[in-house]
Amino acid sequence: MEYRRVKDQEIYDDLSQKDVESLSGRTLSSANTTAIGPASAGGAKANSSWKLKSVVTLALTLLTSSQAILIVWSKRAGKYEYSVTTANFSVEALKCLLSLAALFRTWNCHGVTDDNRLTTSFDEVGVYPIPAVLYMVKNLLQYYIFVYVDAPAYQILKNLNIISTGVLYRIILKKKLSEIQWAAFVLLCAGCTTAQLNPSSDHVLQTPIQGWMMAIVMALLSGFAGVYTEAIIKKRPSRNINVQNFWLYIFGVIFNLVAICVQDYDAVMNKGFFHGYSFITVLMILNHALSGIAVSMVMKYADNIVKVYSTSVAMLLTAVVSVFLFNFHLSLAFFLGSTVVSVSVYLHSIGKLQPQK
Template sequence: MAGGSHSQGVEEKTASRGQSEVNKRLKYISLAVLVVQNASLILSIRYVRTLPGDRFFTTSAVVMAEVLKVLTCLLIILLQKRLNVKETVLLLLDSIVFQYKDTLKLAVPSLIYTLQNNLQYIAISNLPAATFQVTYQLKILTTALFSVLMLRKSLSRVQWISLVLLFAGVAIVQVQQEGNKEASVSDSSSQNYMVGLVAVVISCLSSGFAGVYFEKILKGSSASVWIRNVQLGIFGTVLGLLGMWWNDGAAIAERGFLFGYTDMVWCVIFNQAFGGLLVAMVVKYADNILKGFATSFSIIVSTVTSIYLFGFHVDLLFTAGAGLVIGAVYMYSLPKAPGGGSSSPSSSSASSASSASQRKDGDVEPFLPKSVLVK
């Protein structure tokens, strides 16, 4: 009897150790996937938008990505219902049509997401990939500020310091780019640095507000994140079509919806559409620190690749600014020290909010259009 109990204990320990090794391996795989996904989208958009020849309509690419995301989420819901079409249809009718007031709440973030997706194309078309990647980290600052204002979350002293460093790093990079702008103007006459900068700043502001608003809706509802993303996608597709008609309607009517689409353009669209799903699958094995590290490392990957692919020039100012941003991103992702800083009630509420946020990361974050950039 005792021997059997001892044998069972040994087996459990062996199984636990084996599972731990698997999780550890998956953690590093997750890191690699997050870095590649994070950097590749920015670089590929920059690449297809700077190639000579016919350019595709970015408004049509935004619509196509939304349609693919909706179809993918519908497929996941169908799989969750064990391929029962009737149950899936009834669930969708109840969640989207019958509870229409709940669905209408998603109109606001969907409008902002659609605007944000279009702005990102504008920004990346006018900014070097590395500069965009560094500047886009301002979304951490805007998300943090909106979280404090709208969700009453508290930030640790280290997080506040990291936000100041983040802002300083981005500012240094902009000073460096301002100095290089005149020198490169003859090589990039079709690009406008100021347009790109304004686009990325507005994109960061919209990312922060929409992300926090979406999180607030998710926390106050029992609907699954897949249903929520179908609702978002429906609005996003309609709003994207309106934007496409307004901005490129006449040109698309003349040249066609898929004008300028190449294999590389399709890669960009699929990366946008499925990148979030990919992150959702792997992020369960990655903690907040790992995600912060992935974001930081992806900036390095984007910069190094830009040097070889686009002839991007890195000087001391850019290195200093990017270094501050990378350090700030990593600092911000560090867990709060237990019992530090504020009083007990606020500390515990902040801790629960933080853990709730981490639990939802795999669900919420990947679908913030964001070109699916990891926070």
């Protein structure tokens, strides 16, 4: 059951990475139009972009931190009563619908332009399934890594994602981090891992070489998918994000349809598509769809580094909220890890100023 929990959580995590903004049509256009003020158009635009970045980062943090809590609530007596593949499909389909809804709104306000038309070329859309395929390969690997690694050790190893994202962000997107920001990134990884330490965490030191190799490959696949999504979205900066999202999500819908057929075909045929859905399940699906939108906005208006910080802080927030909701026990390791993560966030922000000197 622990294994299933981790696996499902991971699938949700992955899904939320292939996301796209859909409600932002109005927000974005208003941000872009109100930016041109009388005094300093450039300054106002930078200010507006900074605000947008902050809002999407905050949204991602809050949505991600409530994700794990909704997952716990959606389970009754420790097991899922609904089929997880149909929930994943619903999340992808909802994101597609929200993208389309936002597009309709944009078309109504501003008309159809080259940047917001839905039709696309193979040149543009040909790379869109790549992140989805990367995540699929990673999810397949996930079934095999548990041969070598137990669930608590896997939770620890997942923090390798932080390092792989940083390294691939540097290599693929060719963006530089300052020395202090690199130090902060190492601290973020160490701090997150420390915060998650529990008495059985030391199992991870007994991980066989195959387990390490698989964990590293999975971290690279996940990091590569994230960085690649950013590259795709940023390649056409003026292209409407809802169109980009629609094409990203449509592959998510297709892949999840395949997953339903492979994994839960009998259950869906016998008990129905929405069997076991509760109010909390619906809330959870809505939360995942909105988180996905937030991830996409962070990719478009900030970057993968901001995303990693945001989801790491969300992990800590989840634990704090769980103290009140589930009588969760906070360990000394959690406080120490949180301190290190906080210092890391601080260093990342002051480290940014260095290159300007």
